[in-house]
Amino acid sequence: MQLENSVALVTGAASGIGETTAKTLAAKGARIALVDRDEEQIERVMQDILAAGGQCVAIAADVTSEEDTARFVARTVETFGQLNIAVSCAGIIRDGTMLNLDRETGKVSRKLSLDKWNSVIDVNLTGTFLTLRDAAEAMVNGGWDGLLVPISSVNKIGQVGQLNYSATKAALERFPKIIVGEFLLRKIRHIRCVGIAPGYTETKILTEMNQDALQAILKDVHLGRLIKPQEIADMIAYCAQNEALNATTIEITGGLCFPGNIAK
Template sequence: MTAKLHGTVALITGASSGIGEATAKILAAQGAAVAIVARRKDRLEQLAEEITASGGKALVIEADITDQKQAEQAVTRTVEQYGRLDTVVNNAGVMLLGPASEAPLEEWERMVSINVNGLLYVSHAALPHLVRSASISERKVTDLINISSVAGRKTMAGGAVYNLTKFGVAAFTDALRQEVAGQSVRVSAVEPGAVKTELSSHLRDEVREQSMKSFSDIELLEAQDIAEAIEYIVTRPRHVAVNEVLIRPTDQV
């Protein structure tokens, strides 16, 4: 199989676990040099070793993307190291569910600062590079992919602020798509249903059981399932833009 992303560079936020980790592996296997961004450096180093051992290229960037400077530097370091930027996957996120009336305000602030502000900081820093790389690239196109959620399409009790952030990501994605399409930058939203990752580990004990009840009997998606959708989006030829992908486990309604 030819590596379809050979010579390209991808930056993936939240690459230390779950969907981000699986995405980094799959894009690296397609020949992209990957900049892997998160706070847990040990996990990133382990992933970089794995990618390198399989013949890929990986740059570890320890960063908290809720800090605008660190988000910007993550993009700058990637471009300094590899000279260009073809793909950005805005994946880092948290889901802190629970009744709004009892929620610690700190949880709402965390969701807004990671799911929204962090995504905006990375996008803002990356866009000029994506535009430039689209104009010089052999593929003649670059990609910005935002990980939203089923919660970006459908509201649920206990998810008011998570819904707010993911509906916001969907709106930002589609408006930006229209703006930069003319510069050959594709902007896509990926909206996963329930995926087996560490995401629910951050829930308070008293809300975890209640929130996850409806998923206890169903076969969840694997992170790899979402990574394959991302791989599909970025390996399309220039004239094909996959604007939005909603993927649920078959048994999730």
């Protein structure tokens, strides 16, 4: 797929990987639909893209709402006449162990709330499902070549304190195999699905954390540093252009290893 004059929809576009991906695709000639709940920040990203000579539209929306996903996909097609790439970057983290014990009694003092569980499932998993489903529908009905990009995580393997988050990312890691298998069954040959599983990435939540804790994390990264959002965005752009990449999830971790130097 050529990026020049293609149309890309990016959720979670107000910051981090989503913002960088949107700007990277725009710089390569794609027309961009920015989607995020943070209207002020996607307006900022839109102005940055427009100032750089790109074409884009900003759409404030909630990916957990079926009405909103239908609306922002329709708005993208109405604005640009087609849809070729859908990158689902919208995601949240609400950490907590399933059970917390009272130190004195050994009894359960607190447990992971259903609200914490549901909020992460709703945004990360259901939001991605709705976004990619509705984008794929538009691509099929329009007859446009397409690429669906769910964002998983290296923590799909399971991270203590992230039962909700890791569960969503494990599920998203399987999306490409299942979706492409269904497309093959239905003879949908013009739409691919490639997942991206980033490792520890240079975002605000990590750069502002306790530096001793950060260095402890980086000891298990062969590269010795955080992954840059630009490195992830560049891979997404490459996936769009390399049609042999399909039905798989690509890890971008810098060589994350477990203790004992066992590469994941």
